[in-house]
Amino acid sequence: MRCLLCDAILERSGLYGTLFSDDPLCENCRKEWQRQDIHMRFEGVPLYGTYVYNDAFSKCLIQYKECMDEALAPVFLYGIAGQLHHRYHGYTVLLMPSSAAKIKERGFHHLEKMLEPMGLPILDPFEKTDDRSQKEKHADERESIVLRLKEGIVLPKKILLADDTITSGSTLRAALSLLDQRRHTIRIYTVSVNRSQLARKLPFPWDIAIINKSASAGKKEAVHGKFSFQVTE
Amino acid sequence: MQCPRCKNTDPSYFYKGSKGWYCRKCIVFQRAMLEEEEEAVSLADVKEGSGEYLLQYPLTEAQKSVAMECAEVMRHSDVLLHCVCGAGKTELVTASIAAMLKEGKKVGFAIPRRQVVLELRERLAQYFPHAHVIAVCGGHTGETDGDLIICTTHQLFRYTKAFDLLILDEPDAFPYRGSDVLHGIAETACRGHRIYLTATPDEEMKARVEEGSLHVLTLYARPHGKPLPVPKILRMPHVFGFVCLLKWLKEHAGKPRMVFVPTIKAARWMAWLLSLWMPCKCCTSRTSDKDQVMEEFRNEKDGVIACTSVLERGITVPDAQICVWDADSEIFDEAALVQMAGRAGRTMTAPEGDVLFLCRSYSSLAYACQKQLEEANAYAVSFV
Structure with missing residues (x-):
């Protein structure tokens, strides 16, 4: 067996590794991915993420999506799938939309393949009103993604919105705007979370002192009291 | 089975996806399906008259x-x-x-x-x-x-x-x-x-x-007809080697001098150490603005640069003097040594250059490189 990313022959170290591990990635490649349990709220909806979107992750995702390397599908949820199955028991996964032309070219829906190991029912109810990729648009256009529900789809009560990564969050926002939060229980799961989104995460109380400190260092203004916020004009 | 693009036949690299078998060895260049024959790309025809050429100086x-x-x-x-x-x-x-x-x-x-x-x-x-x-x-x-x-x-x-x-x-x-x-x-x-x-x-x-x-x-001969610069090999511990290097750098003051080192870490060290005596640049594969560093080095005409084997090939700096630090390192093979020595004396205006190999231990590769260049010089003479 070879590592799916670096072609090195797989060697396991340690008792667990030699006996049980069947990770398709080698230990070095896996180490570069930054595993972190990320709990935050997106537009008031609980969001859970498992990896920080760093260079190694983005490289792998590009190889999977753009180079159409289907073999990488089980890599993303390796070791997490079982956990997710229990966490979201009873939910139905709603996939974020992908352009129809791209799916036809790939021959598979990349999110569906990626999330299959969770063992939850999967639905693909959304479609984009304009079929252009995110990269072709300007930053201000990206914000205004408009989605619509496909015809004849009945949404279940418990919904899990799932995506591979969250960058600006505009696709998720558009999807949320289509759903009635009073009628459905909604959760969001993204495999990775971008650093810009992570920065928006509300800090714990003990982080506030650090934030104050760094802010005051930058502005050279005296801060009165340890936990006071700065008043801007 | 054979990949139509990279000619790979090792079955462990083939993977069956929903669209059929594809090759994972060359996956970074997008997926190549095994059944599909690679289609030839259509490029525009060559313009007429583009075959005319003029060299800057006549060939020997x-x-x-x-x-x-x-x-x-x-x-x-x-x-x-x-x-x-x-x-x-x-x-x-x-x-x-x-x-x-x-x-x-x-x-x-x-x-x-x-x-x-x-x-x-x-x-x-x-x-x-x-x-x-x-x-x-x-x-x-x-x-x-x-x-x-x-x-x-x-x-x-x-x-x-x-x-x-x-x-x-x-x-x-x-x-x-x-x-x-x-x-x-x-x-x-x-x-x-x-x-x-x-x-x-x-x-x-x-x-x-x-x-x-x-x-x-x-x-075997360069166009200016002068023999290839043959490296001098000095064997001594690092400390004395460094003194020799400083002396050598001083000897060739006023000319661009390149110091090749085996690793990126060594290049940074060398640049730092030499910068205690003279301004010294550093160029490795990790340097983000390599093009700019090289441009400055060329324009300076009397600079010193510590570099790894990124600059080993295809680089012409007029009147460059070459020193290879740690020439006995496992990282350099004979080809690399020959190429590095070949950076010296490449232009018509400065057909000669000095090449110095500093090693700590006996290195058969360094001597083989020296021998190979001497032989090439002997051949060149016998042809003329």
Whole structure:
């Protein structure tokens, strides 16, 4: 067996590794991915993420999506799938939309393949009103993604919105705007979370002192009291 | 089963997806399905009159005869141009390129290193003033079709069966050397014959020459007729070696001096240490603004640069003096040493240079390199 990313022959170290591990990635490649349990709220909806979107992750995702390397599908949820199955028991996964032309070219829906190991029912109810990729648009256009529900789809009560990564969050926002939060229980799961989104995460109380400190260092203004916020004009 | 693009036959790299079998060895260049034959790309026809060329200085007799022979042989067989460093390999193949362009055939020029691509484009654009010469490499991929295409070996995946003549410069350099994927891609990019240009052919090429499938043409003399600079080898511990290095740097003050070191870490150390005595630059594969550093080094004319083997090939700095620190390091092989020594004395204005190898222990490779250059010099003399 070879590592799916670096072609090195797989060697396991340690008792667990030699006996049980069947990770398709080698230990070095896996180490570069930054595993972190990320709990935050997106537009008031609980969001859970498992990896920080760093260079190694983005490289792998590009190889999977753009180079159409289907073999990488089980890599993303390796070791997490079982956990997710229990966490979201009873939910139905709603996939974020992908352009129809791209799916036809790939021959598979990349999110569906990626999330299959969770063992939850999967639905693909959304479609984009304009079929252009995110990269072709300007930053201000990206914000205004408009989605619509496909015809004849009945949404279940418990919904899990799932995506591979969250960058600006505009696709998720558009999807949320289509759903009635009073009628459905909604959760969001993204495999990775971008650093810009992570920065928006509300800090714990003990982080506030650090934030104050760094802010005051930058502005050279005296801060009165340890936990006071700065008043801007 | 065989991958139509990278010619891989190892079954462990094949994977069956929802669309059928595909090859994972060359997956970074997008998926190649096994059943589908790679279609030839359609490129625009070569402009008329693009075959006219003018060299900046006339070729010597020896160069002329090799260039003519090459233009003839490349029509029916692959050619290996085995020339010493600085013999003007690019000028030797211009005749062949011109002959193909005149017939309206596509010519590609592939080099493993990105920096050399840009440098070479400038030169070839001067030689072929009427042709549209383009460079295709990382960061320059907006335009991919011209009369004469110069690209890195990685970019050859864009040109399936596109070239009637493919010239591979320095095929023994990283990353082309030892990479099956790049070898395969180079094979699919070419529908005619190939010309390899190198000063240090590897074992594989030597085997092909023995076998008879590769025609070898050799040139031992540089155009200015002066012998190749032969390295002096000094063996001593690092501390004394460093003193010698400082003395050597002082001797050649006023000329550009390059200090090659084996690793990136060593390059940073060396640049820091030398900067205690004189301003010193550092250039490694990790340097983000390599092009700018090299540009400054060239313009300065009396600078010192500590570099790794990124600058080992395809770089011409007029009147450069070369020192190799730790020449006995495992990282340098004989080809690398020959190439580094070949950075000295490359221009007409400064045909001589000084090369110094500093080692800690006896290194058979350093002595082999010295011997190889001496032999080449002896051959050159016997021909004249």
